[in-house]
Amino acid sequence: MTNMLDTIVAAATPPGVGGVAIVRVSGDKTEQIARTLLGSLPEPRSATFRTFKNAVGEKLDAGLALYFPAPASFTGESVLELHGHGGPLVVSLLVEAIVGEGCRRAAPGEFSQRAFLNDKLDLVQAEAIVDLINAGTTQAARAALRSLSGAFSRAVEALAAQLIRLRLHVEAAIDFPEEEIDFLSDDLLLGRLQECADAFTLLREQAKQGRVLRDGFQVVIVGKPNAGKSSLLNLLSGQDAAIVTEIAGTTRDILREQIDIDGLAVELVDTAGLRENPDRIEEEGIRRARQALHGADAVLWIQDATDANAEQLDEPLPDGVPITVVRNKIDLSEATMQSAEGSVCMSAKTGQGLDALRAQIRRLAGYQNQGEGAFTARKRHLQALDSAAEHFQAGRTALEETRAGELLAEELRLSHQALGEITGAVSSDELLGRIFSEFCIGK
Numbered sequence: 001m002t003n004m005l006d007t008i009v010a011a012a013t014p015p016g017v018g019g020v021a022i023v024r025v026s027g028d029k030t031e032q033i034a035r036t037l038l039g040s041l042p043e044p045r046s047a048t049f050r051t052f053k054n055a056v057g058e059k060l061d062a063g064l065a066l067y068f069p070a071p072a073s074f075t076g077e078s079v080l081e082l083h084g085h086g087g088p089l090v091v092s093l094l095v096e097a098i099v100g101e102g103c104r105r106a107a108p109g110e111f112s113q114r115a116f117l118n119d120k121l122d123l124v125q126a127e128a129i130v131d132l133i134n135a136g137t138t139q140a141a142r143a144a145l146r147s148l149s150g151a152f153s154r155a156v157e158a159l160a161a162q163l164i165r166l167r168l169h170v171e172a173a174i175d176f177p178e179e180e181i182d183f184l185s186d187d188l189l190l191g192r193l194q195e196c197a198d199a200f201t202l203l204r205e206q207a208k209q210g211r212v213l214r215d216g217f218q219v220v221i222v223g224k225p226n227a228g229k230s231s232l233l234n235l236l237s238g239q240d241a242a243i244v245t246e247i248a249g250t251t252r253d254i255l256r257e258q259i260d261i262d263g264l265a266v267e268l269v270d271t272a273g274l275r276e277n278p279d280r281i282e283e284e285g286i287r288r289a290r291q292a293l294h295g296a297d298a299v300l301w302i303q304d305a306t307d308a309n310a311e312q313l314d315e316p317l318p319d320g321v322p323i324t325v326v327r328n329k330i331d332l333s334e335a336t337m338q339s340a341e342g343s344v345c346m347s348a349k350t351g352q353g354l355d356a357l358r359a360q361i362r363r364l365a366g367y368q369n370q371g372e373g374a375f376t377a378r379k380r381h382l383q384a385l386d387s388a389a390e391h392f393q394a395g396r397t398a399l400e401e402t403r404a405g406e407l408l409a410e411e412l413r414l415s416h417q418a419l420g421e422i423t424g425a426v427s428s429d430e431l432l433g434r435i436f437s438e439f440c441i442g443k
């Protein structure tokens, strides 16, 4: 980890030309730097117009200066923000002048890392900053903002509080071995265990949604040549993105399109038709199609409803990834629009059945537009939650099998520890390094 004692500086605005650029400084030397560059210390938390000068008194720029004395700042340290003109040269002159005052350039995410280490934010909130910056849909942005304001953290902490109460209960009971205790006849304990199990189920559901909101959902479209895969991609995306012809084997390359289904960010992947004895170019296309299947969250298997052998595909589809059969060209087929469970009937030409397909994709993603209730979550959070839930369940099973509290107590401790990794109550330098290196410089 980087040295927390250094004073750090970076541009907080993106590189390039703009109306305004902001240079931010954080650390012990901030006050001295402000005096050198601005002539005197500005009034705290009040925007003042100043000339920015280097150590030998040369004017570099002029603009607004904002000073936040510790600990009332984003990082918890003294922070200075200089809002100057938005040109790359102006910014680099300012940063150089500040580095000359005994400062160092900030590493990616270092401002947020300090905010975390100074207890201004927990890990979930720090990660939500990045999620908000990178949000691709309005819903994802709102959900990230809710995580940032602590909605997810509070839910995790509430569950942790339940676990603590359980641990106290169990450990207090273990401490009186002379009283022959039968844990399984302790209704209060059993009731609390059930409450906790329900809370785990709910939070895992919410976090799964949060993950989909943050990372989006990848849907790979496969099928035989000419089944209508590219037509379907065009219909769903509302654009003429892929070439469609009546010639089998039109698509050779992978084509990706981002679409938004009621706030769910979906990446659609169109692929080459799968068949035996393709030509050389098609063969490469099929290889790429197989590769695309590996990254899929869900697969749409497009079948031509007019093809009697539509259900035969000379290709194993991946295990463990939900596959939806889409019976296309229903406008040409005698068959009715009867959809079996997990399959959709439609026409990529007339648009018939499109709503059902969109609903199916939402279902596959487990996505309900939760509006105000949603927060963003990451794979890391889901893994920690899963691990916490597994330990909790193992504890319950152990109790039922052995009727003794010791194993339960130990599993509850491990479960509590796994939960702590989410907000950073329990964290390692390695984990922190990994998380904050994803941030941009100046954040």
Ligand SMILES: Nc1nc2c(ncn2[C@@H]2O[C@H](COP(=O)(O)OP(=O)(O)OP(=O)(O)O)[C@@H](O)[C@H]2O)c(=O)[nH]1
Pocket (backbone or CB within 6 Å): 223, 224, 225, 226, 227, 228, 229, 230, 231, 232, 243, 244, 245, 246, 247, 248, 249, 250, 251, 252, 271, 272, 273, 274, 328, 329, 330, 331, 332, 346, 347, 348, 349, 350
């Ligand atoms: N009538 C009708 N024709 C369709 C429908 N969907 C696709 N087609 C036609 O079927 C032909 C093949 O469509 P594509 O979308 O290129 O099929 P594909 O699966 O992408 O084919 P390849 O890229 O060759 O694997 C085109 O002539 C489309 O106009 C449909 O629902 N109804």
Ligand SMILES: [Mg+2]
Pocket (backbone or CB within 6 Å): 229, 230, 231, 242, 243, 244, 250, 251, 271, 273
């Ligand atoms: Mg195609």
